[in-house]
Amino acid sequence: MPRFVDRVVIHARAGNGGNGCASVHREKFKPLGGPDGGNGGRGGSVVFVVDPQVHTLLDFHFHPHVVAPSGKQGAGSNRDGAAGADLEVKVPDGTVVLDEDGRVLADMVGAGTRFEAASGGRGGLGNAALASRARKAPGFALLGEKGEIRDLTLELKTVADVGLVGFPSAGKSSLVSTISAAKPKVADYPFTTLAPNLGVVSAGEQTFTVADVPGLIPGASEGRGLGLEFLRHIERCAVLVHVVDCATLEPGRDPVSDIEALEAEIAAYTPTLQGDSMLGDLAERPRAVVLNKIDVPEARELAEFVRDDITEKFGWPIYEVSTVTREGLRPLIFALWDMVATYRAAQPEVAPRRPVIRPVAVDESGFTVEPDGSGGFLVRGVRPQRWVAQTNFDNDEAVGYLGDRLARLGVEDELLKLGAKPGCAVTIGEMTFDWEPQTPAGVDTPMSGRGTDVRLEQTERVSADERKAARKARRETPDEDRQ
Structure with missing residues (x-):
C-alpha cells in the first residue's frame, strides 16, 4: 500500500577529519632529513539538496541515519590525506528543517536549494606543519576533529496555490x-x-x-x-x-x-x-x-x-x-x-535565493574558567576544547604542545587568578587534568627525544639510560655480593 510520510526525524553524522602524520624524511646520507608528515583530510558534510523528482520523505522513514565519509589520514613525504566527499541527501521541494528545539533552520523551496545539515570535522595537522623554531622536528601530529552529529526534524509542506x-x-x-x-x-x-x-x-x-x-x-x-x-x-x-x-x-x-x-x-x-x-x-x-x-x-x-x-x-x-x-x-x-x-x-517581490556562506571562525579566542563546585575548574571555549580533542595523550610531546597553546591563550593565568591549587582537577572538553602550575609552559621547549617532553617526566618512570646503567651495575657486581 502506498504511504505518504511528511514528517521524519533523521540522525545526520558528518565524517571525521583524518589524523595528521608524524614522519621524518629519510634517504641515503640523510637519516634525519626533517619532518615530512602530511595533514589529514577533512571529513565530508551532510548536505540537503532539493530534488524535483523526490516527492515524499518516505525513504528517511525507513532509513533515518545518514552518515558522510570521513577524511583519510596523512602520510609521509608531505602527502595530505584525501578529503571525505560531501553526502548530498535529496529532499522534496517545500521541506522545512528544524533542530532539536523546534527552531527553523532552513525553508528549502526551489530546485537545487542546498543546506549543510552537519559539518565535517577538520583534518589534523601533520608534523611538517607543526615545525617551528622551538620544535624543528616534532615527534607528534594532531588528531582529526570529530564530525558534527545532529538530530534534525524534516517537515514537508506542500507547495500549492x-x-x-x-x-x-x-x-x-x-x-x-x-x-x-x-x-x-x-x-x-x-x-x-x-x-x-x-x-x-x-x-x-x-x-x-x-x-x-x-x-x-x-x-x-x-x-x-x-x-x-x-x-x-x-x-x-x-x-x-x-x-x-x-x-x-x-x-x-x-x-x-x-x-x-x-x-x-x-x-x-x-x-x-x-x-x-x-x-x-x-x-x-x-x-x-x-x-x-x-x-x-x-x-x-x-x-x-x-x-x-x-x-x-x-x-x-x-x-x-x-x-x-x-x-x-x-x-x-x-x-x-x-x-x-x-x-x-x-505580495512583495521575492528576491532570488542565494547560498548562505557560514565561514568557520578560526580566530575565536574567547574562553571561560569557572569552578566546578568540587574544588576543580571547568574551562569552556571553542579553541581549548578543539585543541584537547586534537591531542594524542599517549605522546608526551603532544601534551607539552597542548600546554604551550593553553598558556599562550591565557588559560593558566586565569586559573591562577581564580586561586587554583597545585593538583586540582581542571576539565577541558572530555578530559580532566591534574594542574601543575610550576610546569614552564609557553617558553622555548627544551631539546629532548622525539615524542617526549622533559617538563612532563615523572619520577617513577624509569628511563632507558637508567635501565642501561642498572644492567651495567649488575654485571660488574661480584656474584657473592649479589647473594
Whole structure:
C-alpha cells in the first residue's frame, strides 16, 4: 500500500577529519632529513539538496541515519590525506528543517536549494606543519576533529496555490480529480484520504496548483485524527477553499457549523513558518466556499437555503458545484485563478535565493574558567576544547604542545587568578587534568627525544639510560655480593 510520510526525524553524522602524520624524511646520507608528515583530510558534510523528482520523505522513514565519509589520514613525504566527499541527501521541494528545539533552520523551496545539515570535522595537522623554531622536528601530529552529529526534524509542506479543506468525505479528492489530471482514490463509501493530493489546474492560458488537506475534524489542532499531520500543508497556500458536503446525512451538521468548526481548527493551529513575512498569517489568506454535491436534489435545496447565511456571516464568495455532472466547475476554476493572481500581486517581490556562506571562525579566542563546585575548574571555549580533542595523550610531546597553546591563550593565568591549587582537577572538553602550575609552559621547549617532553617526566618512570646503567651495575657486581 502506498504511504505518504511528511514528517521524519533523521540522525545526520558528518565524517571525521583524518589524523595528521608524524614522519621524518629519510634517504641515503640523510637519516634525519626533517619532518615530512602530511595533514589529514577533512571529513565530508551532510548536505540537503532539493530534488524535483523526490516527492515524499518516505525513504528517511525507513532509513533515518545518514552518515558522510570521513577524511583519510596523512602520510609521509608531505602527502595530505584525501578529503571525505560531501553526502548530498535529496529532499522534496517545500521541506522545512528544524533542530532539536523546534527552531527553523532552513525553508528549502526551489530546485537545487542546498543546506549543510552537519559539518565535517577538520583534518589534523601533520608534523611538517607543526615545525617551528622551538620544535624543528616534532615527534607528534594532531588528531582529526570529530564530525558534527545532529538530530534534525524534516517537515514537508506542500507547495500549492489553493488548499482545499473540509470534513472527511466532503468531496475534496473528487474535486481535485475533476478539475486536474490528478487521480486520487475516490470511493462511494465514507473514508478519509491518507495523503495530500496535488493537482495542476488550467485556467485558460494560466495554471495553478490545488492540494486537498484531508482528515480535518474538530480537535485536529490538538492532535485528534489526521488533521494535525496535514494542517501544515496549508501554510504555503495562497487561497483556502472550504469544501462543504451538502448531501451529508449526519445529525447535527450543517454547512455553517462545518465552516465554523474548520475555521476554529485553522485559527488554533500554530504554523511552523509563522515568522515568514512572505506567507503572513493564515487568518489573512483569502477564502472561498464550495457547496458540493448539488447533483443530489436535497443538497441543491440546502445549498440555496444556506447561501445567504454564509454570505452574511463570512462574506466569502460561494460556488455551487457538482463533480459528477461538472456543473459550476468552470466558473470556480477561473474565480480561483483570479484570487491566486490577486494574492500573488499583493505580495512583495521575492528576491532570488542565494547560498548562505557560514565561514568557520578560526580566530575565536574567547574562553571561560569557572569552578566546578568540587574544588576543580571547568574551562569552556571553542579553541581549548578543539585543541584537547586534537591531542594524542599517549605522546608526551603532544601534551607539552597542548600546554604551550593553553598558556599562550591565557588559560593558566586565569586559573591562577581564580586561586587554583597545585593538583586540582581542571576539565577541558572530555578530559580532566591534574594542574601543575610550576610546569614552564609557553617558553622555548627544551631539546629532548622525539615524542617526549622533559617538563612532563615523572619520577617513577624509569628511563632507558637508567635501565642501561642498572644492567651495567649488575654485571660488574661480584656474584657473592649479589647473594
